[in-house]
Amino acid sequence: MKKFALFLSVLILVMSLSVFAADHGTTAAYATVKPVIDGQIDEIWEYTSKQVLPDEYDISNSYTKILWDESGLYLLAVVGDESITENDVDARNSVDFWVSEKNTKAMGYATDPGDWHFCKASDGHEIYYTGNENVYEVAESAVVLTDTGYIIELYVPYLSDIKPQEGTVIGYTVSINDDFDGDGVRDGYVFWAHSDENEAYWENTSALIDVTLVAGPDPLIFAPETEAPAEDAPAEEEPSQVQVAPQTFDMMFFAAAAAVATASAAIAAGKRKK
Numbered sequence: 001m002k003k004f005a006l007f008l009s010v011l012i013l014v015m016s017l018s019v020f021a022a023d024h025g026t027t028a029a030y031a032t033v034k035p036v037i038d039g040q041i042d043e044i045w046e047y048t049s050k051q052v053l054p055d056e057y058d059i060s061n062s063y064t065k066i067l068w069d070e071s072g073l074y075l076l077a078v079v080g081d082e083s084i085t086e087n088d089v090d091a092r093n094s095v096d097f098w099v100s101e102k103n104t105k106a107m108g109y110a111t112d113p114g115d116w117h118f119c120k121a122s123d124g125h126e127i128y129y130t131g132n133e134n135v136y137e138v139a140e141s142a143v144v145l146t147d148t149g150y151i152i153e154l155y156v157p158y159l160s161d162i163k164p165q166e167g168t169v170i171g172y173t174v175s176i177n178d179d180f181d182g183d184g185v186r187d188g189y190v191f192w193a194h195s196d197e198n199e200a201y202w203e204n205t206s207a208l209i210d211v212t213l214v215a216g217p218d219p220l221i222f223a224p225e226t227e228a229p230a231e232d233a234p235a236e237e238e239p240s241q242v243q244v245a246p247q248t249f250d251m252m253f254f255a256a257a258a259a260v261a262t263a264s265a266a267i268a269a270g271k272r273k274k
């Protein structure tokens with residue numbers, strides 16, 4: 001009976017830990033090096049968590065990532081989409097970034113300037129929907145097409161008075177829209193996650209997931225390679241190697257000359273024997 005009670009308490013502990021993990025959200029690493037907002041994936045993106053979206057409709061192998069620093073947030077979306085619209089005026093093949101800088105957990109997107117939404121299509125069109133519209137004035141973004149879809153890089157300087165540091169928690173989720181028959185009407189969408197209490201992440205910041213700001217990678221990883229110290233430089237060894245070659249040549253020359261001389265002597269001696 002005691003064993004069963006122990007088993008039960010361990011089971012409850014494990015279950016509560018997994019529930020905690022599910023609620024804990026994800027992390028964003030400090031941008032030790034600022035990514036260049038050009039739609040190309042910089043090395044710094046390797047050092048922060050990935051938010052993976054489900055495969056559905058024409059959307060596959062898609063994810064986002066977040067970096068932060070004292071000035072703002074950097075967001076990356078890598079999208080697999082087999083059906084891209086060339087002139088996507090209504091942004092039907094697009095990514096929606098949903099952010100609450102101060103994690104307001106509010107009904108609506110109007111309680112704080114740091115509550116914003118940013119939508120960008122695979123062809124570059126942007127569509128305002130909710131939250132602080134100023135985000136479109138201050139954001140830097142880039143989109144590039146890939147063989148399998150498109151990549152969006154976004155930088156948004158903070159719109160709230162947030163003083164971010166390691167341990168600060170922001171609210172975030174992301175969704176991807178898909179028009180798979182090219183008629184300009186959205187056919188479906190996928191999203192990363194929403195809170196258990198509220199699924200309407202497009203209406204309320206209370207639906208966003210906690211993202212904890214954490215330390216970034218060591219800056220030394222990105223330092224340019226320095227030249228080897230003088231004592232290790234191979235320059236000093238090279239002259240002696242250069243000198244070795246003539247010596248070797250000389251040795252071979254003398255050895256060959258000696259062999260010829262020996263052979264000649266032998267021939268001469270042979271001739272004399274005859």
Ligand SMILES: [Ca+2]
Binds near residue numbers: 035036
């Ligand atoms: Ca980049």
Ligand SMILES: [Ca+2]
Binds near residue numbers: 058
């Ligand atoms: Ca599509």
